[in-house]
Amino acid sequence: MSYQATKTTCPYCGCGCNFYLESVDGRLVGIVPDKSSPVNQGKLCVKGWTAFEFVQSPRRLQTPLIRKNGELVPASWDEALDFVAGGLKKIVKESGPRSVGVFASAKITNEDNYVLQKFARAGIGTNNVDHCARL
Numbered sequence: 138m139s140y141q142a143t144k145t146t147c148p149y150c151g152c153g154c155n156f157y158l159e160s161v162d163g164r165l166v167g168i169v170p171d172k173s174s175p176v177n178q179g180k181l182c183v184k185g186w187t188a189f190e191f192v193q194s195p196r197r198l199q200t201p202l203i204r205k206n207g208e209l210v211p212a213s214w215d216e217a218l219d220f221v222a223g224g225l226k227k228i229v230k231e232s233g234p235r236s237v238g239v240f241a242s243a244k245i246t247n248e249d250n251y252v253l254q255k256f257a258r259a260g261i262g263t264n265n266v267d268h269c270a271r272l
């Protein structure tokens with residue numbers, strides 16, 4: 138049996154609590170809060186305690202899905218990104234950039250959120266930017 142504890146950051150909100158993901162033989166089995174973290178000082182909220190469960194869920198999406206003829210069909214990332222880019226271009230062309238809104242997420246890094254708002258403002262040309270923490 139091989140046991141491993143891997144330090145990481147909780148994916149659920151912008152607080153950024155630290156914990157160790159425990160794994161046995163390559164499968165996640167638990168979480169131990171990091172007592173040395175200045176953010177959470179050995180504590181976690183209820184979401185943090187269960188933050189590993191989705192990783193191995195059989196219901197987790199493993200590939201992008203595109204709706205075709207009313208059904209969600211697995212697609213490659215290239216196909217999905219082309220589909221989204223094509224849809225955005227069409228909306229902007231038909232209805233203008235202000236018809237598009239971009240919603241960022243507390244579950245991604247500050248750097249990713251910065252890039253997202255830059256993409257919205259400089260790429261699409263809209264100031265309609267918001268964040269899930271306000272929803």
Ligand code: SF4
Pocket residue numbers: 147148149150151152153154177181182183184185186
């Ligand atoms: S443990 Fe709770 S408070 Fe801490 S980052 Fe995760 S969701 Fe946020």
